[in-house]
Amino acid sequence: MNAVAAVRAALVLGGAAAAGYGGWHLWPQLPTAWTWLIAGPILHDAVVAPAVGVAGLLLGRLVTDPARRAWAATGLATSAILALIAVPLLWRPQPAPINPGLHDRDYGLGLLLAVIAALIGAAIGAASVSWTDRPKPTAPSTRQPPEQGQ
Incomplete structure (x- = not known):
């Protein structure tokens, strides 16, 4: 067995061990966790992905510069990912006994502020495109073209 095959085998075994360990700990929680594992x-496939796709098509028509379009798509995708991650906390804000400082916050406000920060970052990135990609002014040339026939 060469070194590459040995590394691959070690990675596969390590990944299988980690998946087995996670499955072992998930098994007692399966009656309540299956809803999130399926839902x-x-x-994502029924709501978030189509909404992001439609918004991306609309942004593609509104933003014509490809570099700025990339920044707009990044802000949109980041906002969608933040919203998807926040769904369990917004849906069921107290899933466990209260841990002071951890579960006693306003998750809706936190999501709103995180999305605003992501969109501001994308807007700054899109604005920087015009500052960094502008053609540099060149000084007019004072050299005379060479004479023909010399």
Whole structure:
């Protein structure tokens, strides 16, 4: 067995061990966790992905500069990911016994502020495109073209 095959085998075994360990700890929680294990991908595929796709098409028509379009798409995708991550906390804000300082916050406000920060960052990035990609002014040339026939 060469070194590459040995590394691959070690990575596969390590990944299988980690997945087995996670499954072992998930097993007792399965009656309550299965809703999120099934609902998460369905929510993403049925709601978030189409909404981001439609918004991306609209942004593509509004933002014509490809570099700025990339920044707009980044802000949109980041906002969608933040919203998807926040769904369990917004849906069921107290899933466990109260841990002071951890569960006693306003998750809706936190999501709003995080999305605003992501969109401001994308707007700054899109604005920087015009500052960094502008053509540099060149001084007019004072050299005379060479004479023809010399």
